[in-house]
Amino acid sequence: MTASPILQVDGLVKHFPIKGGLFGKRQVVRAVDGVTFDVAAGETLGIVGESGCGKSTTARLLVQLIEPDTGQITFNGKLLGRDLSLRELRRHVQMVFQDSYASLNPRLTMEDAIAFGPQVHGVPEGKARQLARDLLDRVGLDPQRFAGRYPHELSGGQRQRVNIARALAFEPEVIVLDEAVSALDKSVEAQVLNLLVDLRQERKLTYVFISHDLNVVRFISDRVMVMYLGEVAEIGPVEDIYERPGHPYTQALLAAMPSMDPDQRTEKVPLSGDPPNPINPPSGCRFHTRCAHAFARCGQVAPPPIELNPGHRAACHLLREEPKAA
Amino acid sequence: MSKPPLVEVEDLTVRFKGARDVYAVNGVSFTLDEGEVLTILGESGSGKSVTLKTLLRLLPENRTDIGGKVRVGGEDVLAMQGRKLADHRGGTVSMIFQDPMLALDPVYTIGEQIAEAVIRHEKVSSKAAMARALEMLERVRIPSAARRLKAYPHEMSGGMRQRAMIALALACKPKLLLADEPTTALDATVQIQILLLLRELQQEFGMSVIFVTHDIGVAVEVSDRIAVMYAGAFVETGTTREIIREAKHPYTHGLLAANLVGAKPGQRLDAIPGAPPALETRPTSCAFAPRCKHAMDICRAKLPPIRRWHDRRWVSCVLAAEEHASA
Amino acid sequence: MAATAEQLQALARIEKSPGYWQTVGRRLMRDPVAVGAGIIILILLSLAIFAPWIAPHDPYHGRMLGRLSPIGTPGHPLGTDELGRDMLSRLIYGGRLSLFMGITPVFIAFFVGSAIGVAAGYIGGTFNSIVMRTLDVLFAFPSVLLAIALSGALGAGIVNGLIALTVVFIPPIARIAESVTTSVRKLEYVEAARASGANAFTVVRVHVLGNVLGPIFVYATSLISVSMILAAGLSFLGLGVRPPEPEWGLMLNTLRNAIYVQPWLAALPGVMIFLTSISFNLLSDGLRSAMDIKT
């Protein structure tokens, strides 16, 4: 993998203020707390982690639906806000959401929904409509039958195809997919995954693929980023992460996957308790309250990311103790 | 085979009447022994929840047509009335749900709710009932159980709430536990905790469980046997091993492929095309035929024959029957 | 890009689904209560519009000799009022002002309130807080008191009455508009539209308005009955319409002395007010359920 990064994310932070109790002091949800990563052109970066760890917030920051408190986003070497306007970024980086129904305006036909974006960017109406129909055809929906329909007349899988078509209408280079297949039935999910695989090849797309389903992430990703309470616990090539996970959290997450083998069912609970609250994250290593290997330093000092292999980093004190390739 | 099975369901059909009829369950038959765990595996709308609810008679009576036989512990469930039905629900059989907020009452503490259920079914003193509640919370491994006894549902995390619901369901030592996707809304790390807990409790209590899920991995973790459901009917049943290793029905194959069993990263999947049927009429041919890559004329003409190895291992598919005939 | 004949043909072959409002209309038509209420409102509206052609007598001209004749008097099927004017004619003419006073303030408040509410909901933040807290202050007064106070301050008369009622209805409509807009704004299709690079105005026009005006409209129709009753109340107190104009509220007032003499006669304007407001409420209920199209 030598391709230059198409997307560079540096030190993203997003805290949401929340109302405290009557006498409570002002509190914040540390949804994303210093996240740094690159995405190479043409690759798929999977993002995994428990609920509330900041995956969706990261996604929304990437397409600038919300503004980061601090941190920088660089697209194709151009720094957002300095060399690149928001409008420009949005043409290149598109997003597909989890809820296929809420993602579509109930008052617009499928054709109108897809043609809206290009029209915003100055494509004349007739041409935008033609494009919309071509895209419907490309995602496997017969334009004759579907162009004039409304969202409630489509199944979940069909709606998600429309959402993908709408993202494609911008001819984007990057598509951020936030749990885009999670709500679908397994058999339909497989169809949509196939579509994503085909489109990636055909249009040289770069995906940021968020999912809580580790099987799906392994299937589609080239690299994987594991998040825990707003931070990056580990990032690296997919096989490194799945075969040689460095961070105890990644190990636990993988061990929590249901086994597909009736003769090797899971016998031990890999991780006890629920994920802690991002309002008051634990000190030091945020994982130390649940980590089986935690020792004194873990509760005091936040571990820096340590390079295990080229491109494979994990933030854990254990890894410093024993140098790599022992 | 000395003891009769705990659950016997024979040719169960459920139809919802309304502006549009829905043929939700179309001829489901199975038996379940004491201490056995059966998983009903199927996609959204296949009729899993409806099948479970029939066992508890939870469906709206005036809008449903239920046919066939349902027996639990030798008693005819469809004929139960009054006191008997009340003892059946929550006594012999209890149920846990995907959303514990549906099963737990927000205005009572966890302890009060469990104690109330115990008193209702066993007529013990409230002190004894509270003691049982505490014991149950300990058995579902809720940390500092004595304190949690006085907690309200909304004060607990998702995983804790699920444990509390399980404690409530098991408080009266049911013979049969019905579990309707109890882990679907949970994180994988919490899901595995609950699955292992259910497995342990099932052994401890020696109860039978019918577990409903759309996730093959979950089914493998908890079940002895699996029944694959499609369009309101079982299409294949067998032990967990048989379903995972020697699946015969094209739909089961498709499901396994969709769960990325043996998938090559980044390569196209062998996906089932199309979507499940709408069930506005009762299927008169193989309901899977429109999506099946092996479908033949005969599949579209009549209901597929059943190839039966024995009582608990069968497939409803033309292919398997033909293979049998030619062998 | 010139469209080829083939493309044009393809265009013609696109299946068109019934639009949202068409579906709502069809569902509304299947609701007998809403249809009944709609028919009554249509009849009342046509009576008001065509009053000069329909009313048998001059509503202003009375005969002192024939005062308070009972219902069923020959020539005056609904009797005559305290000045001997034909009741039927006055009721028909009265619909003009009553409906006008009922609908117009709500209509104006619908536009003003929606504009305020949608802007506050979409922009959010501090702007939202300032606008909504200001409206809350107005809304804190009971609407009856507010209407009386305002028209008392402005002085009696139709225009002042209209202004007072409009001001009364802006806060509740703006509130509904704000809450609907806030919830729609969080939906992913609005986010997706924002992610397309469209400016706020376009997003609101294409994606927000279509989805919020419906619910606001339903709420507004339910206010028409309140408006009619308030308008009648103002007239009753001598603050709105002034005699000898026929208006149901005012008629109720002037006939109140006759209540012991001709109770049925005296109740007639009240019956009209009741009938109209309940019809608007039933229509609004029907519209609400017809618009609730599920997946």
Ligand SMILES: Nc1ncnc2c1ncn2[C@@H]1O[C@H](COP(=O)(O)OP(=O)(O)OP(=O)(O)O)[C@@H](O)[C@H]1O
């Ligand atoms: N607009 C907001 N205001 C306040 N808190 C928020 C907001 N959006 C997200 N959060 C909080 O930030 C944290 C991270 O949320 P986020 O949606 O990014 O998690 P996630 O990893 O996508 O989780 P999930 O798997 O459940 O989708 C959560 O605790 C969430 O409650």
Ligand SMILES: Nc1ncnc2c1ncn2[C@@H]1O[C@H](COP(=O)(O)OP(=O)(O)OP(=O)(O)O)[C@@H](O)[C@H]1O
């Ligand atoms: N009370 C009801 N009235 C009418 N139709 C119903 C009712 N309950 C269920 N159905 C219909 O019966 C069919 C089977 O529903 P069921 O809830 O059993 O599916 P399921 O397999 O549990 O799916 P899921 O995985 O989505 O829970 C569906 O088509 C559903 O729409």
Ligand code: SF4
């Ligand atoms: S019976 Fe025919 S259509 Fe049905 S699953 Fe078997 S081969 Fe496919």
Ligand SMILES: [Mg+2]
């Ligand atoms: Mg999320």
Ligand SMILES: [Mg+2]
């Ligand atoms: Mg269900």
